[in-house]
Amino acid sequence: MERKGLLEELQEIDEQCIMSTYARQPVVFVKGCGARLWDAEGKEYIDFLGGIAVDAAGHCHPRVVRAIQEQAENLLHVSNLFYTEPQFRLAQKLTAIAGMEKLFFCNSGAEANECALKIARKWGKRKEPHAIEIVAVEGAFHGRLFGTLSVTAQAKYQKPYEPLVPGVRIVPRNDVSALREAVTDKTCAVIVEPIQGESGVHPLSTEFLHAARELCDEAGALLIFDEVQTGMGRTGTWFMWQQLGVKPDILTVAKALGGGLPIGACMAHGVAANVLEKGDHGSTFAGGPLITSAALATIEAIEEEGMLDNARTMGEYLRAQIASWRESLPVTEIRGAGLMIGFDLAKPVAREVVRTALQEGVVVNATGENTIRLLPPLNLKRDEADEGLRRLRTAIEKMVNHA
Numbered sequence: 001m002e003r004k005g006l007l008e009e010l011q012e013i014d015e016q017c018i019m020s021t022y023a024r025q026p027v028v029f030v031k032g033c034g035a036r037l038w039d040a041e042g043k044e045y046i047d048f049l050g051g052i053a054v055d056a057a058g059h060c061h062p063r064v065v066r067a068i069q070e071q072a073e074n075l076l077h078v079s080n081l082f083y084t085e086p087q088f089r090l091a092q093k094l095t096a097i098a099g100m101e102k103l104f105f106c107n108s109g110a111e112a113n114e115c116a117l118k119i120a121r122k123w124g125k126r127k128e129p130h131a132i133e134i135v136a137v138e139g140a141f142h143g144r145l146f147g148t149l150s151v152t153a154q155a156k157y158q159k160p161y162e163p164l165v166p167g168v169r170i171v172p173r174n175d176v177s178a179l180r181e182a183v184t185d186k187t188c189a190v191i192v193e194p195i196q197g198e199s200g201v202h203p204l205s206t207e208f209l210h211a212a213r214e215l216c217d218e219a220g221a222l223l224i225f226d227e228v229q230t231g232m233g234r235t236g237t238w239f240m241w242q243q244l245g246v247k248p249d250i251l252t253v254a255k256a257l258g259g260g261l262p263i264g265a266c267m268a269h270g271v272a273a274n275v276l277e278k279g280d281h282g283s284t285f286a287g288g289p290l291i292t293s294a295a296l297a298t299i300e301a302i303e304e305e306g307m308l309d310n311a312r313t314m315g316e317y318l319r320a321q322i323a324s325w326r327e328s329l330p331v332t333e334i335r336g337a338g339l340m341i342g343f344d345l346a347k348p349v350a351r352e353v354v355r356t357a358l359q360e361g362v363v364v365n366a367t368g369e370n371t372i373r374l375l376p377p378l379n380l381k382r383d384e385a386d387e388g389l390r391r392l393r394t395a396i397e398k399m400v401n402h403a
């Protein structure tokens, strides 16, 4: 009874006190465990979205919760003017699993990419002539800060904020000859998402990625992989570069790293690892002991509980089940790797499907009018997958038959 009207009350506060940047679904979540969520009325949901690729180890993984509780009792924040142990333990572990040498901690994906762009610019300015151009790919999403927004080549995000950071060249997705033209001796970096997540789970071709590596080597430019969404095991390996055979100079990560808490990192190896020097960059909160303890526990949970293997097998299972819907539902293309899945509907009802799916008890997301995206926890179990698929299928049937 106490909870009655909670949603309406929060919606009213939203309207009055919060800048209206988010189109929220009408639900108040109060509890999560593994791949399940519960709302304020006690209704249970299967979570196929995982907080947009954040809850890799599932909601409230006991190991992560314990790490947070233990650290919270001792020390929360002192700043980067001092040493705290969890930050350094995490740096050692994260660079090892990512195949990188050094990192800079920050608080989000956009900040990780911002750091990558600053390294690239500083590196490029050492060259003669100064190489300050950054090449990015159409449809990419790298963040909403001014630098990252400038390489987020989508008009809907960029238009209201122009003029943007100069020196950015955009090439169409997977267009190798356009890439060849764009990368010159003025280029300091090429930035790519190996699979473009926000624009609808679109993988870049291996041909394009290999060409990017070769062209960067020829031009003395840095190759940046934005693995904010694909990283931390999402696609079945810790990072996607490890299954592509193309190694970037700079690798960014965020989302799943903190087990639900905000943290990002910009990692680098080779020349890129030593570009930033004392005073070049910084962040008050970055690498604090609470969040780095949670991140370390998250990595240990993913590693020890075989979640990378599970991401591969459950990803294949989900894609095969969705493919089987084609016999009776207008499902067209299915894309992705591991537990990063996008599929298209022939009818533009994806947003309605998301709303109906919520009523049916499964959380999914639409990246456009036709595309549904799934980013479930990496420890998703078979029975949870089956139940979530059953509910999602019902939602699609209802919307397709109504449209």
Ligand SMILES: Cc1ncc(COP(=O)(O)O)c(C=O)c1O
Pocket (backbone or CB within 6 Å): 108, 109, 110, 111, 113, 141, 142, 143, 144, 193, 197, 198, 226, 227, 228, 229, 230, 254, 255
């Ligand atoms: C590939 C990629 N890069 C960067 C970002 C920005 O991350 P954040 O929202 O943590 O700033 C996102 C967020 O969706 C992303 O998917």
